[in-house]
Amino acid sequence: MDSWVGPLDTLIQDFSSIIDKLWKSVKYDVDGVVLEVTDPQLKKYMDLDLSLNKPYHSWQIAYKIDPEKAEVKVLSIIPQTSRNGRVTPVALLEPTKLSGVTISRATAHHYGMVKKKGIGNGAIIELIRSGMVIPKIERVLKEADPEIPKNCPSCNANLVWDADNLICPNVGDCPAQIINTVEHFFITLRNINGLGSATIEKLFENGVRDVCRIYKLRIDDFKNYGFGDKQSQNLVAELERSRTEPIEDWRFLAAFGVHQLGRANSEQLLKRVKLDDVFKVKVDDLVSRKIFATKTA
DNA sequence: TTAAGCCCGGTTAAGGTGCA
DNA sequence: TGCACCTTAACCGGGCTTAA
Numbered sequence: 001m002d003s004w005v006g007p008l009d010t011l012i013q014d015f016s017s018i019i020d021k022l023w024k025s026v027k028y029d030v031d032g033v034v035l036e037v038t039d040p041q042l043k044k045y046m047d048l049d050l051s052l053n054k055p056y057h058s059w060q061i062a063y064k065i066d067p068e069k070a071e072v073k074v075l076s077i078i079p080q081t082s083r084n085g086r087v088t089p090v091a092l093l094e095p096t097k098l099s100g101v102t103i104s105r106a107t108a109h110h111y112g113m114v115k116k117k118g119i120g121n122g123a124i125i126e127l128i129r130s131g132m133v134i135p136k137i138e139r140v141l142k143e144a145d146p147e148i149p150k151n152c153p154s155c156n157a158n159l160v161w162d163a164d165n166l167i168c169p170n171v172g173d174c175p176a177q178i179i180n181t182v183e184h185f186f187i188t189l190r191n192i193n194g195l196g197s198a199t200i201e202k203l204f205e206n207g208v209r210d211v212c213r214i215y216k217l218r219i220d221d222f223k224n225y226g227f228g229d230k231q232s233q234n235l236v237a238e239l240e241r242s243r244t245e246p247i248e249d250w251r252f253l254a255a256f257g258v259h260q261l262g263r264a265n266s267e268q269l270l271k272r273v274k275l276d277d278v279f280k281v282k283v284d285d286l287v288s289r290k291i292f293a294t295k296t297a
Numbered sequence: 298t299t300a301a302g303c304c305c306g307g308t309t310a311a312g313g314t315g316c317a
Numbered sequence: 318t319g320c321a322c323c324t325t326a327a328c329c330g331g332g333c334t335t336a337a
Contacts, residue, residue, distance in 0.1 A: 080308095088307070107308040109330060134328045135309060164331085184306095187324095194315090196323045228316060262305050293334055 005038060071141060072096045072103075074123040077114060079166070081154045083180030083257060087166040089114050091125070091137065098129055106135040111148055112164025118143025152176070179204050181257055185211050188255040192242040194234055202226065215239055249275045265296070 004011075004018050011018065073094045079087045089108040096103050106127065108114050117140045119125065124142035129135055152159055152168035154176030159166045168174050179200055186195050195214075206225040208214055217239070222232035250267035253275065261269070272291050273281050286297035 082307070084306080086307085090308080103310080105309065107329085109307080113330090129309095134326095136329075194323075198322055231316065234315090264304055295333065 011035075069126050069128045069138060070096050070098055072125055072127045074119060074121060074125060074144070076121050077108060077119060077146060079111075079149045079153045081152055081168050081174060081176035081180075083177055083184050085168040085171060085174065085177055087111070087149065087152065087159060087168055089119075091119060093125075093127065093135075096127060098127065098135075103127065103129070103135045106137050108137060110164045111146075111166045114146045115148065118146065120144035120146035175204060178209050182209075182211055182214070184257045185255045188251060188257075189242065189247065192238045194231070194238055199227075199235070215243060253278065265292070268292075 004022060075092045075094060077089045077091055080090055081087050089111055091106050091108050093104050093106060108119050113119070119137065119140060121144060123140055123144035123146075125140050126138040127135060128138045149166065150159060151157065152170060152174060155168065155170045155174040157168050157170035157174065160169055161167070168177065171177065179197070182200050182204075183197050186192055186200075202225060203209075203214060203217075208217065208225075217236065219232045219236050222235055223229065227235065248267075250270045253270065254262050254266040269278070269286075269291060272289060283294070283297045286292045287294055291297070
């Protein structure tokens, strides 16, 4: 595949023509080009960076073309409750072909945005695929009165506003919150196959509602819950492997889903504090040792 | 005080895998 | 063999931190 190598000044000056030439040299569809630092010393320096835990290096960046767009009718807005109780509006759209795929859903982020922008049933929106992947409501072309839900779609509890977000206050008893919390645990752990959302939902329906109980399940338990022979064996084998296979301590900590303690912050914390000491550490200590600023601490 | 940058928590679609 | 499910990729908005 063709590439262009040259000084930064020239790249900035002739950016469009350089990209265009590269683009036309490829015989199949591409969604962008990659800009890369070639100086080995500079690459090494950039890798030292800085903002901890980046899962990627800093010396490469993708450049993508302006995406296709389409005018699309909103069929309805459905609420979805996340693990922390936030109720997110998802727009169901008239199925629309964009950049080679058919899109029928897009997130509306929060009900504050739904209200403010008038994203109701029958609204017309401009739809793009951000980065040529994620369906995105770029703007609202024709507003429609939105319906704001009063109750949690999962447990029917009365919803409350928190800034722009609608929140289900039924912590600890809302099925969606419980299922999503368990799912988050296994997704973050990343050392277990076959235990996705549908499996976790099925376990929930059978009264298995926490990670601890899932790890205690045996083949017969799974079979009793309606799983097949092979799947039951696989799940127990995977749980056993997950329990015994070493993983990074930060991943284990992040799996619990503590607010503001995701993958990066967990790694940052455990570089300075032993996992066993996490519950003993004080706010002042975290701040004075410059592990976190006050609010996060 | 403000702007820039980063992290978290969230989203969807496509493709692969394996069960029934 | 069809289909349900899982995994992966890529991005966004909001909140927080940091540095000037």
